[in-house]
Amino acid sequence: MARIVMKFGGTSMAGIERIRAVAARIGRERARGHEIAVVVSAMAGETDRLVGFCREASSLYDPREYDVVVSSGEQVTSGLLAIALQAAGVPARSWLGWQLPIRTSSAHASARIGGIDMAALDRALAGGEVAVIPGFQGVSEDGSVTTLGRGGSDTSAVAVAAAMRAERCDIYTDVDGVYTTDPRIVPRARKLSRVTYEEMLELASVGAKVLQTRSVGLAMKERVRVRVLSSFEDGDDGEPWESRGTLIVGEEEVDSMERQLITGIAHDKNEAKITLTSVPDRPGSVAAIFAPLAAAEINVDMIVQNVAHSAGSTDVTFTVPAADLPRSLDVLGTARGAIGYDKLVHDTRVAKISVVGVGMRSHAGVASTMFTTLGERGINIQAITTSEIKVSVLIEEDYTELAVRVLHTAYGLDAE
Ligand code: ADP
Ligand code: ASP
Ligand code: MG
Numbered sequence: 001m002a003r004i005v006m007k008f009g010g011t012s013m014a015g016i017e018r019i020r021a022v023a024a025r026i027g028r029e030r031a032r033g034h035e036i037a038v039v040v041s042a043m044a045g046e047t048d049r050l051v052g053f054c055r056e057a058s059s060l061y062d063p064r065e066y067d068v069v070v071s072s073g074e075q076v077t078s079g080l081l082a083i084a085l086q087a088a089g090v091p092a093r094s095w096l097g098w099q100l101p102i103r104t105s106s107a108h109a110s111a112r113i114g115g116i117d118m119a120a121l122d123r124a125l126a127g128g129e130v131a132v133i134p135g136f137q138g139v140s141e142d143g144s145v146t147t148l149g150r151g152g153s154d155t156s157a158v159a160v161a162a163a164m165r166a167e168r169c170d171i172y173t174d175v176d177g178v179y180t181t182d183p184r185i186v187p188r189a190r191k192l193s194r195v196t197y198e199e200m201l202e203l204a205s206v207g208a209k210v211l212q213t214r215s216v217g218l219a220m221k222e223r224v225r226v227r228v229l230s231s232f233e234d235g236d237d238g239e240p241w242e243s244r245g246t247l248i249v250g251e252e253e254v255d256s257m258e259r260q261l262i263t264g265i266a267h268d269k270n271e272a273k274i275t276l277t278s279v280p281d282r283p284g285s286v287a288a289i290f291a292p293l294a295a296a297e298i299n300v301d302m303i304v305q306n307v308a309h310s311a312g313s314t315d316v317t318f319t320v321p322a323a324d325l326p327r328s329l330d331v332l333g334t335a336r337g338a339i340g341y342d343k344l345v346h347d348t349r350v351a352k353i354s355v356v357g358v359g360m361r362s363h364a365g366v367a368s369t370m371f372t373t374l375g376e377r378g379i380n381i382q383a384i385t386t387s388e389i390k391v392s393v394l395i396e397e398d399y400t401e402l403a404v405r406v407l408h409t410a411y412g413l414d415a416e
Contacts, residue, residue, distance in 0.1 A: 001033040002167040007157035010044035011174040012231035013077045023084035026130060030090060035125040037164060039135045039157040040081055042073025063108035067147045074134030082132045092130040097137035104138035104146045111138055111146035116163040133160060154215035162222035169224050172231035177246035178210055180413040181265040185404055190415040196251045199263045199356055202390045206354035207268030261359035262411040267400050268352045272325040275317045278342035281308040288339045289316060292331050298324045302383040302394055317383055322348050351400040354392040367391045373410040379403055
């Protein structure tokens with residue numbers, strides 16, 4: 001007998017038929033004698049729809065009320081799954097975020113989990129009941145409903161697994177594992193049997209949305225064994241759990257023989273580029289740009305400061321999340337006097353392409369392969385950032401798919 005967490009994403013919960021199939025899968029795991037907590041997403045498309053309502057109601061909506069609205073999708077699916085489980089003869093009940101409770105910070109729309117009270121959950125599991133927990137939601141200290149940021153049900157699942165000391169956290173989704181790149185863009189992408197926490201963290205943070213970045217960080221910190229699997233494969237065909245999907249593990253568990261130079265490639269179209277022209281080339285200029293952005297809690301990602309013109313000024317280019325572009329322009333407009341730039345130019349038709357791999361630490365030439373490959377295809381690079389295990393470039397959005405495909409081939413990642 002083991003304690004396990006099973007998380008089902010939006011596509012797996014989209015409609016009663018699929019919810020019944022999920023209930024059947026949970027019933028099979030329970031029949032093996034496991035204690036099971038299930039974390040569910042809203043039906044596919046539902047959260048987008050709810051976000052749309054908030055925007056329609058007011059462009060400057062109150063984040064507290066936004067959370068009340070958008071958390072409701074998961075309330076619906078958790079109740080429906082509990083009903084489907086009961087109908088299949090499996091004792092089950094739902095536990096909303098405020099009922100357990102799942103305690104979070106009060107940062108609405110991107111709250112962080114502080115802790116999960118286990119008392120009620122322990123009793124339910126010990127009594128043989130399946131606990132169905134809506135993902136994405138929690139409750140702040142003042143009793144307000146909060147949400148964890150888009151894709152946050154993954155983080156709920158890992159947090160529940162850590163609190164329960166679960167043996168494993170199975171993330172059921174609409175692909176059968178983590179691939180070398182998004183298999184919907186590159187059909188020749190290869191499934192990875194194991195990925196290290198570090199690599200998955202980088203891949204997720206640069207756009208591989210198969211797992212929410214925070215969920216990977218939490219799994220790494222709490223050493224939760226996370227497996228990404230398909231909810232559409234039967235799974236009862238005798239294939240052992242150990243060989244299905246992709247396991248996210250510590251670096252020591254990845255055989256050095258199977259380690260590749262590059263693990264994967266990700267893309268992100270949700271960034272916007274801002275350029276300030278003719279910024280005075282003197283100490284404090286850069287601080288005058290980024291301090292007010294930081295004060296407005298806007299995350300700046302890539303930064304390029306060009307060589308000074310002879311006139312003693314320089315252009316500064318950087319990226320921010322596209323959703324924060326209007327606020328960024330507002331902040332920079334207000335700070336124009338203090339910064340002293342000439343023009344403020346922006347562009348949302350950009351994409352960030354990143355290659356990730358721990359093998360980079362010990363091998364030179366990864367970045368130059370990237371630049372050469374893109375150059376040969378006539379793809380211009382507008383900005384670059386690197387970390388120890390990642391190289392990212394900013395390019396024109398229209399070239400996203402082409403860039404990912406040619407890089408996938410250039411690094412030898414294509415499946416046979
Ligand atoms: P869920 O609703 O189950 O949480 P998501 O849509 O959030 O599912 O995540 C699954 C999707 O992630 C896949 O359909 C796939 O298009 C995308 N994806 C992006 N990069 C990768 C990758 N490297 N490997 C697998 N899937 C990826
Ligand atoms: N339903 C939420 C979203 O679409 C959370 C999740 O599915 O992980 O972002
Ligand atoms: Mg997701």
